Amino acid sequence: xxxxxxxxxxxxxxxxxxxxxxxxxxxxxxxxxxxxxxxxxxxxxxxxxxxxxxxxxxxxxxxxxxxxxxxxxxxxxxxxxxxxxxxxxxxxxxxxxxxxxxxxxxxxxxxxxxxxxxxxxxxxxxxxxxxxxxxxxxxxxxxxxxxxxxxxxxxxxxxxxxxxxxxxxxxxxxxxxxxxxxxxxxxxxxxxxxxxxxxxxxxxxxxxxxxxxxxxxxxxxxxxxxxxxxxxxxxxxxxxxxxxxxxxxxxxxxxxxxxxxxxxxxxxxxxxxxxxxxxxxxxxxxxxxxxxxxxxxxxxxxxxxxxxxxxxxxxxxxxxxxxxxxxxxxxxxxxxxxxxxxxxxxxxxxxxxxxxxxxxxxxxxxxxxxxxxxxxxxx
Numbered sequence: 500x501x502x503x504x505x506x507x508x509x510x511x512x513x514x515x516x517x518x519x520x521x522x523x524x525x526x527x528x529x530x531x532x533x534x535x536x537x538x539x540x541x542x543x544x545x546x547x548x549x550x551x552x553x554x555x556x557x558x559x560x561x562x563x564x565x566x567x568x569x570x571x572x573x574x575x576x577x578x579x580x581x582x583x584x585x586x587x588x589x590x591x592x593x594x595x596x597x598x599x600x601x602x603x604x605x606x607x608x609x610x611x612x613x614x615x616x617x618x619x620x621x622x623x624x625x626x627x628x629x630x631x632x633x634x635x636x637x638x639x640x641x642x643x644x645x646x647x648x649x650x651x652x653x654x655x656x657x658x659x660x661x662x663x664x665x666x667x668x669x670x671x672x673x674x675x676x677x678x679x680x681x682x683x684x685x686x687x688x689x690x691x692x693x694x695x696x697x698x699x700x701x702x703x704x705x706x707x708x709x710x711x712x713x714x715x716x717x718x719x720x721x722x723x724x725x726x727x728x729x730x731x732x733x734x735x736x737x738x739x740x741x742x743x744x745x746x747x748x749x750x751x752x753x754x755x756x757x758x759x760x761x762x763x764x765x766x767x768x769x770x771x772x773x774x775x776x777x778x779x780x781x782x783x784x785x786x787x788x789x790x791x792x793x794x795x796x797x798x799x800x801x802x803x804x805x806x807x808x809x810x811x812x813x814x815x816x817x818x819x820x821x822x823x824x825x826x827x828x829x830x831x832x833x834x835x836x837x838x839x840x841x842x843x844x845x846x847x848x849x850x851x852x853x854x855x856x857x858x859x860x861x862x863x864x865x866x867x868x869x870x871x872x873x874x875x876x877x878x
Contacts (some may be wrong), residue, residue: 500633501663502529502616504867505850506648507605512875514612521640522609522616523633529618530602531657532650536864541598543577544570544868545861546590553866554734554856556675560830561855561866564838568872570865580604591860625666631845644845644878648871651824651851652677659818663852664827670843673829675854679821680734683725684742684812693787695721702777705745706732714748719780723812730859733815734825744808746784747775753802756793763793775805823863827854837877838870847874 500506502524510520522529533541545552548570550562574592577584582604583595594600609616621636631645649663664674686695698721705714706728718726728744736742752775756763768790772781790801818824828848832841838853840846849870857863 500524500622500646500666501648501650501850502526502618503532503648503650503850504530504605504864505650505871506646507609507616508868508871509646509648509847509849509875509878510614510616511605511608511612512872513878514609514614516876516878518878520612520614521642522614523620523622523635523640524616524618525621525660526658527619529616530605532654532659533602533605534598535654535657536598537593539598540593540596541601542587542591542593542861542864543584543601544573544592544865545858546570546574546586546592548590548857548862548865552858552862554680554825555830555854557830557854560833560835561869563835564869564873565865568869572872573865573868576604576608577601580607589860622662625669627670627843627846644847646847646849646874646878647852648849649852651827652818653679653821653824653851655818663848667828667832667848667852670840670846672832672840672843672848675826675829677824677826679815679818680825680856681730681822681859682733683720683816683820684723684729684733684736684810685814685816686723687811687813690810691722694719694783695723697779697783700777700780701726702746702780703748704728705748707743707745708732708735708737708740711735717744722816724810727859730822734856734858736812738814739811741809741811744810745806746808747805750775751802752776752805753798757795757798757802763798765790822859823851823856825854825856827852827856830854836873838874839877847877849874 500523502522510522514520553561582600584592585595586592624634626632630643633640647663647666652659652661667674697719701716701718704717705712713728713731715727717728752771838847838849850867855866857866
């Protein structure tokens with residue numbers, strides 16, 4: 500159930516092993532999240548994907564599946580189909596052309612494995628008795644095994660629902676608290692007044708939430724902050740807590756002023772700030788935090804402030820703008836090797852519906868491929 504990345508991978512792998520496989524999806528077309536990912540070019544994996552790049556109540560759970568279906572395995576599949584791709588920053592792989600190429604590849608692999616894919620099929624009920632009966636808008640289907648690959652709550656406009664979590668609860672599996680992840684953050688009213696007229700401005704930062712940090716770009720939006728650094732750190736942010744941003748990673752902004760006791764004035768300060776930050780941001784910073792004293796102690800305090808910008812977001816942009824859903828089916832209730840429910844033989848949960856959430860940059864697709872392959876091989 501679910502014709503996305505994880506569901507199609509599970510179906511392909513099972514079909515290759517001679518299993519009779521039916522894939523059901525309520526959407527009119529398959530792979531809708533694949534099609535919009537990576538700006539339409541699908542960031543289909545990350546060459547460095549490993550368990551440390553994922554959030555889960557059990558940080559070790561993803562290791563087995565990730566080890567048995569690696570980025571190299573998926574890259575080999577992409578190359579088999581002649582899909583040109585390129586690497587962007589930090590190991591992220593994208594199609595040179597369109598994300599449609601990945602969907603077409605999955606469709607072809609499924610067809611070659613004699614998998615039947617049926618879209619536009621709504622599900623009314625699942626009954627478990629000597630196998631599974633799925634009652635749908637197109638009749639009832641029976642099978643000894645059922646794989647739930649329905650995704651999370653993120654991006655409801657393309658059909659995301661909580662159906663997978665409902666199935667888990669129906670069969671007695673626990674669901675860890677759900678929340679939007681890889682999501683833009685919203686400023687409180689004071690910060691909105693201070694910064695949001697600079698919407699569209701971007702600068703490199705190190706974003707911190709507790710001990711976790713990411714060095715990437717921050718983007719100011721008309722409601723708050725986004726950009727890769729913010730999306731990454733949002734998965735670790737707890738409501739009501741402050742985030743910290745280093746606005747000049749690895750560089751001292753005011754060193755020249757500190758080195759010279761003479762040329763200390765607003766003109767010299769502005770030159771230093773313009774060299775380190777986008778001009779509009781620097782002007783706003785100097786207006787909000789004016790330099791009133793020019794002693795070494797005062798300049799050092801100003802330097803520290805540039806590396807310790809504290810923001811307490813009012814919230815997130817929600818599931819509408821979240822790339823993934825954090826939390827999900829409790830990994831304690833699943834077998835790490837097969838993704839089968841421990842207490843319900845024949846029932847599997849894979850992909851985003853599981854409490855395994857990757858970083859930005861192809862990691863969530865790699866989890867989809869790996870967890871799908873694990874289940875598909877176990878059916």
